[in-house]
Amino acid sequence: MTGRRRRPSRDRAVTDTVGAAITQVAREESGRVLALLAARFDDVDLADDCVQDALLQAVETWSTHGVPDNPAAWLYAVSRNRMIDQLRRRAASRRRLAASASELIPESDPRPGTPLVVDDREIGDERLRLILLCCHPALDRETQIALTLRLVGGLSTAEIAAAFLVSESTLAQRIVRAKRKIRDARIPLTIPDDLDGRVGAVLGVLYLIFNEGYLARRSPSSLVRVDLADEAIRLSWQLVDLVPDDGEVRGLLALELFHRARFVTRTDVAGDLVVLEDQDRSLWDATMIDSAREVLGRAVTLPGVGVYRIQALIAAVHMRAATSAETDWPVIVDLYRMLERIDPGPVVALNHAIAVAMVDGPERGLHLLDAIDGLVDYHLWHAARGELLARSGDLGGAVAAFGRALELAENPAERRHLRRRIDQCSPSETDVEE
């Protein structure tokens, strides 16, 4: 870097401090502020606009006057003032409109009597309401994810668009459409009586956000997206606070923490995929694993049984083994069997088959794999067949299976891994070495 291009370091420091403070307040507080304002004034769309405006204003004000002692309170006060101002303006224009053209007044006047004073000590369940609104089944899955990250997680449209590799305008349109539907169809900002069913949708959304972080199918440059995984974990912690007696919420959080603890070992220095068997277990994040165990320990004492808890238990068995060879595969087979009973599906069957192969040998695993319907276009099914064929000595079959997996895989790190496996199993390669 040339000296000419470098900014004076003091300005850089101020900018960095303000930037970090704004990012933090956006991530940790904007969802709460938005939820509170939306609930008080019954307008999610306007609340979102006002919080975004306040965040923009923070860039200017904080750069000049410094970061306030309580950034969250600042954000709340500025957003609320903006909202009250906007509502007053709307009320005034409605009055003007009413005076000139009474026939144009909408029948459903949005609660004209809403008081404009808010007691900001009353937080209550607003954030849970907002999460449930974002994950409402009347919105499609991609919209649920985008809205959750945007309204609850405080990510900007640009950040979400970058994470999911869609254009910012596409994503912005999707969010605008969703907010319009929330308003026009009157999707309520309420906590439904049947919280179980609705929390399930929220868990599904958080699981998808985490999965995109765990295996970034859409990322051209890396296997994992730490930011998305961490965002899912942060939102899961929030959900645990909001519904502390739901075992599945804690199960999902534990599952995420177990996987997150292994992130650093999932790729090597070249960014290539390292399979679980070959990962350096001494590098796993012990603090996070302890935290995951604690969360899971509480989860299994809560009533019911569910997919997230079982998956977390499976992860816990893997993490407990000091070496890959010490993995307690029979327990894992049992857990997958349980998972197949409560949530049958081809991907669960695939994992079950792999676990069975570890206990009863590759032939038995292959037999189960070949009995699964509906995975012929799933690269991991072919990759698993390749591994089991290689282990049973059928190198030709393994190369063919890895080849098919390579045709279907999208992530570059996974593709490099599959190419390496093809090279390792190719008979010509073996001939050369011999």
Place this chain on the structure above:
Amino acid sequence: MQYLLTITVDESVPGPQPGDEGFDEAAAAWAGYGKALAAAGVLIEGASLTPSGSATTVRLTLGHSPTVTDGPYVEAKEQLAGYYRIDAPDLDAALDWAGRIPLPFGVVEVRPVALFAADDGTPTPAQS
């Protein structure tokens, strides 16, 4: 807020007709549903339609006289069979009512009704 619940069913699987086994139970279920809507004060109106074979479609094109064709506006296995117009506080309430429609299988679309007050105060459909 008003919502229109449109009920779409596969006409190739006819429901029980008067005299058939199960007809009385089905009729009682529909009557019960209607009563429940009315008792909750949400029912505005509702109707069951004759099968789509009885439909005639009129297509309007600016500058041309209307064309009239035999059959429903779209050929599909599933066809509009009836509707309810209800007044519900929000979408969740409307979805709850939709989920209680006593059909063994079928599709219910829930759409908010857009209304404007006309000069005499009667609701008329929006021009959109």
